[in-house]
Amino acid sequence: MSAKVYTTLVIGAGFTGLGTAIKLREAGIEDLVILERADRVGGTWRDATYPGAACDIPSQLYSFSFAKNPGWSRTYSPSAEIHAHITELAERFDLVKDIRFNTEVTKMRFDKREARWEVSAGRRTFHARTVVVASGPLSDASLPKIRGIDDFEGARILSARWDNDYDFAGKSVAVIGTGASAVQIIPELVKVAGSVKVFQRTPGWVMPRVDLVTPEAVKQVFERLPIAQQAARTALFVAHEAAATGLVWNTPITSVIQQAGKLHIRMTVKDKWLRRQLTPDFRAGCKRMLMSSDYYPALQAENCKLITWPIAKITPRGLQTCDALQHEVDAIVFATGYDVHLDGPPYPITGLDGQVLGEEWSGHPQAYKSASAHGYPNLFFTCGPNSGPGHNSLLVYVQGQIDYAVAGIRTIVEQDLRWLDVKKDVQDAYNASIQRRLRSTTWMSGCSSWYLTADGFNASMYPGFATQYLRQMQDFRIRDYEVASNAAVRLWNIPRDLAAV
Amino acid sequence: MAMDMDEMLQKIKDRQWALADIDWDAPGVETISEDFKPKLKAFMADLCWIENVGARGFAAMAKKAPTPTIAEIYRYFHAEEQRHANAELALMKRWGMLEGDEIPEPSVNIRMAIEWLDTYADDMPLSVLGTVIPMLEVALDGALLKFLLEEVHDPVCHQVFEKINNDESRHIAVDFEVLDLIGHARARKLAIDFVSNVASPGLIIGALMYVPLLNRMRNNLVEMGLEPEKLYAAMNRFEKLGRRGEFTHRVPLFQVLRVHSKMVVNSEHPYHLLANSMVKLSEYYPKALFRPIPTWFKELTYEPVTTGVKKGMNAA
Ligand SMILES: Cc1cc2nc3c(=O)[nH]c(=O)nc-3n(C[C@H](O)[C@H](O)[C@H](O)COP(=O)(O)OP(=O)(O)OC[C@H]3O[C@@H](n4cnc5c(N)ncnc54)[C@H](O)[C@@H]3O)c2cc1C
Ligand SMILES: [Fe+2]
Ligand SMILES: [Fe+2]
Numbered sequence: 001m002s003a004k005v006y007t008t009l010v011i012g013a014g015f016t017g018l019g020t021a022i023k024l025r026e027a028g029i030e031d032l033v034i035l036e037r038a039d040r041v042g043g044t045w046r047d048a049t050y051p052g053a054a055c056d057i058p059s060q061l062y063s064f065s066f067a068k069n070p071g072w073s074r075t076y077s078p079s080a081e082i083h084a085h086i087t088e089l090a091e092r093f094d095l096v097k098d099i100r101f102n103t104e105v106t107k108m109r110f111d112k113r114e115a116r117w118e119v120s121a122g123r124r125t126f127h128a129r130t131v132v133v134a135s136g137p138l139s140d141a142s143l144p145k146i147r148g149i150d151d152f153e154g155a156r157i158l159s160a161r162w163d164n165d166y167d168f169a170g171k172s173v174a175v176i177g178t179g180a181s182a183v184q185i186i187p188e189l190v191k192v193a194g195s196v197k198v199f200q201r202t203p204g205w206v207m208p209r210v211d212l213v214t215p216e217a218v219k220q221v222f223e224r225l226p227i228a229q230q231a232a233r234t235a236l237f238v239a240h241e242a243a244a245t246g247l248v249w250n251t252p253i254t255s256v257i258q259q260a261g262k263l264h265i266r267m268t269v270k271d272k273w274l275r276r277q278l279t280p281d282f283r284a285g286c287k288r289m290l291m292s293s294d295y296y297p298a299l300q301a302e303n304c305k306l307i308t309w310p311i312a313k314i315t316p317r318g319l320q321t322c323d324a325l326q327h328e329v330d331a332i333v334f335a336t337g338y339d340v341h342l343d344g345p346p347y348p349i350t351g352l353d354g355q356v357l358g359e360e361w362s363g364h365p366q367a368y369k370s371a372s373a374h375g376y377p378n379l380f381f382t383c384g385p386n387s388g389p390g391h392n393s394l395l396v397y398v399q400g401q402i403d404y405a406v407a408g409i410r411t412i413v414e415q416d417l418r419w420l421d422v423k424k425d426v427q428d429a430y431n432a433s434i435q436r437r438l439r440s441t442t443w444m445s446g447c448s449s450w451y452l453t454a455d456g457f458n459a460s461m462y463p464g465f466a467t468q469y470l471r472q473m474q475d476f477r478i479r480d481y482e483v484a485s486n487a488a489v490r491l492w493n494i495p496r497d498l499a500a501v
Numbered sequence: 502m503a504m505d506m507d508e509m510l511q512k513i514k515d516r517q518w519a520l521a522d523i524d525w526d527a528p529g530v531e532t533i534s535e536d537f538k539p540k541l542k543a544f545m546a547d548l549c550w551i552e553n554v555g556a557r558g559f560a561a562m563a564k565k566a567p568t569p570t571i572a573e574i575y576r577y578f579h580a581e582e583q584r585h586a587n588a589e590l591a592l593m594k595r596w597g598m599l600e601g602d603e604i605p606e607p608s609v610n611i612r613m614a615i616e617w618l619d620t621y622a623d624d625m626p627l628s629v630l631g632t633v634i635p636m637l638e639v640a641l642d643g644a645l646l647k648f649l650l651e652e653v654h655d656p657v658c659h660q661v662f663e664k665i666n667n668d669e670s671r672h673i674a675v676d677f678e679v680l681d682l683i684g685h686a687r688a689r690k691l692a693i694d695f696v697s698n699v700a701s702p703g704l705i706i707g708a709l710m711y712v713p714l715l716n717r718m719r720n721n722l723v724e725m726g727l728e729p730e731k732l733y734a735a736m737n738r739f740e741k742l743g744r745r746g747e748f749t750h751r752v753p754l755f756q757v758l759r760v761h762s763k764m765v766v767n768s769e770h771p772y773h774l775l776a777n778s779m780v781k782l783s784e785y786y787p788k789a790l791f792r793p794i795p796t797w798f799k800e801l802t803y804e805p806v807t808t809g810v811k812k813g814m815n816a817a
Contacts, residue, residue, distance in 0.1 A: 172809055195810040273797040281564055305810045309580040312517035322580035324520045324587050328808045
């Protein structure tokens with residue numbers, strides 16, 4: 001393989017990977033490559049093509065501040081429009097030339113002698129001084145392990161990998177799951193399918209979503225007067241930050257939010273038993289909040305029914321519930337979410353001394369400021385451990401991570417460092433404080449969610465305001481890192497692996 | 502004696518069965534004589550609704566469960582009681598006791614139980630629900646099933662009740678384990694739960710509903726030629742199983758139910774005068790006062806397989 005060594009290699013061409021490339025270029029780092037396993041940019045929004053797919057954070061907040069879109073058509077833009085925006089970003093910033101499509105990273109290891117990462121994608125190998133992991137928090141999905149799932153003879157459709165060729169018209173459909181994707185899919189399916197049976201395990205808190213068409217005049221104002229759009233964005237940001245007082249921390253505000261959720265049920269659901277079935281029994285915020293105004297009405301449509309009996313198994317013709325009935329269906333939609341990689345990326349990452357990240361993170365992943373992990377130098381995570389918001393746009397957080405990675409990479413380049421490796425004690429102290437702060441959050445109030453590992457450890461969410469998070473991410477401190485410098489190697493001609501100071 | 506609840510949950514998941522597993526047209530219907538049918542029908546109807554009442558009880562328990570695993574177990578038990586009701590309805594269908602889409606009318610006492618459950622069950626503490634449910638399970642479920650197996654010789658009926666009994670043995674094991682767990686709680690907490698609920702309309706009305714319900718079942722059984730001793734033996738089991746627990750005796754409501762069951766068991770006890778007049782009285786309870794039957798009550802069905810969505814009565 002050629003000896004080309006990139007300054008930075010970015011894994012993934014979704015919002016985050018592209019945003020990273022834009023900011024790196026802005027910082028004067030042009031020598032970069034982006035590896036993307038698919039054949040197009042877009043990530044989440046390229047893959048989420050199920051009916052009703054849309055963001056559930058207002059579009060104004062769901063874009064980067066350095067690459068806004070004045071033209072959002074609605075309050076909550078549909079998936080295709082977000083995908084178009086990402087595609088447009090790639091073109092506007094001339095990123096496509098740096099992307100290697102159909103290139104899936106399968107493993108990577110740090111080469112201590114050469115002080116660079118060796119990234120394998122199948123049979124190809126890439127070298128880079130620094131790597132930014134932007135392969136997405138929710139980019140993999142698979143069928144759930146339900147008894148008998150392989151026996152089913154009808155169509156099995158995974159929400160995350162929607163089969164747009166399947167015609168639902170007039171079909172009997174089962175939907176398994178009532179999470180974020182399900183509340184978007186069900187209202188659309190009810191419109192076309194013959195019947196829809198919704199199998200629910202735990203109901204979530206659903207807030208009404210006021211989704212309006214953006215008037216043409218507003219788009220034009222945003223287009224010509226960017227400051228007006230910034231003002232709208234700031235207002236939304238502040239409103240979402242305020243929600244943290246109830247959604248992040250378990251407080252009386254949390255109860256107020258629950259009251260609003262209950263009121264939503266009372267106003268839109270007629271039957272008392274159905275209301276009971278739909279009322280969550282965990283603290284609001286503990287699991288992801290759901291946003292929909294058409295989910296409850298859809299469940300009450302003539303051709304839709306909510307079933308809360310546990311599923312005993314899947315049979316060749318449908319599903320069997322524990323009340324002894326069999327439900328025959330033509331298709332089963334698995335709205336069962338994503339494979340959340342709490343243990344780090346699914347491809348093996350080997351560090352400075354041969355240690356493997358997945359093993360070290362198994363059960364209790366830890367990073368410093370969600371971005372650096374001790375023993376894995378020159379590597380920057382996005383959407384890393386304890387970086388998730390419960391109340392605000394993920395992209396706001398991602399933007400902080402991008403700034404942090406760019407600051408680190410600039411330091412390496414400008415100071416001509418072999419590597420930067422976060423100090424163990426700094427990382428430990430940071431995590432001790434995060435875990436302490438997590439105790440009073442809604443996520444730890446007793447529900448089981450995909451935020452937590454099997455033993456209830458929270459390695460996914462950030463316990464604080466977005467503002468706090470951004471402040472820490474804007475403060476890159478080299479003293480937090482062990483530094484190995486090239487200058488030392490050259491000056492004293494010392495063995496390279498002893499060059500750490 | 503601590504039971505591994507995760508293991509129990511796994512066992513429950515492994516032992517699921519469906520109406521479709523049973524051949525409802527197999528021979529044996531002829532074993533039910535024509536003159537026995539009306540009595541059997543009334544009996545089955547009550548039994549089937551009692552399962553449904555138990556189901557609703559478990560739904561309430563699921564919200565109070567001391568651990569997530571036990572909550573999940575109750576979620577399964579809720580469905581399993583519904584399964585029993587569905588299976589019993591399917592037997593009635595097999596025996597030609599249901600015309601067309603007919604679903605048997607719940608008796609007044611059952612309807613009272615339904616109203617009580619719908620109004621109060623979700624607000625009752627675990628220490629109350631966790632004591633009443635085991636009683637219902639051993640006394641009603643237990644005794645009635647035993648009786649049925651003695652009096653009815655239809656092999657399909659035996660096949661069904663073997664499955665139901667297997668489920669019930671797991672229910673009862675968990676019931677009494679949890680009852681013991683409740684007894685573990687600090688005496689102060691038990692006393693507060695008890696005192697505050699004894700005085701509550703919920704428990705008083707609950708007792709007013711439970712007493713005639715039980716005696717009505719007893720009378721039905723006697724009328725069908727069963728010695729009431731069978732029922733009493735089952736009720737004594739409540740005490741026996743409770744005594745096995747290390748802490749169960751500390752639960753005040755357990756003691757009340759225990760003493761109460763002693764009165765029921767003694768057919769000479771003046772208690773029966775009271776209870777039977779309550780049965781009679783309840784017959785005069787103006788039907789118009791009942792609120793509409795809650796929709797969870799209408800989910801019963803004898804159809805093993807459903808396609809599409811049907812709303813309303815015996816929807817699937
Ligand atoms: C249905 C859905 C709705 C959402 N709605 C919202 C919302 O409303 N608000 C919000 O804040 N967040 C939302 N999210 C979270 C969303 O994932 C993030 O906001 C954002 O899209 C993440 O962007 P990303 O670039 O980090 O990851 P992704 O968009 O997942 O992009 C990662 C890219 O990396 C590629 N990749 C993965 N593995 C490899 C590999 N091994 N080698 C090479 N390439 C690889 C993938 O193909 C993909 O293109 C939603 C997520 C989903 C799934
Ligand atoms: Fe039962
Ligand atoms: Fe039972």
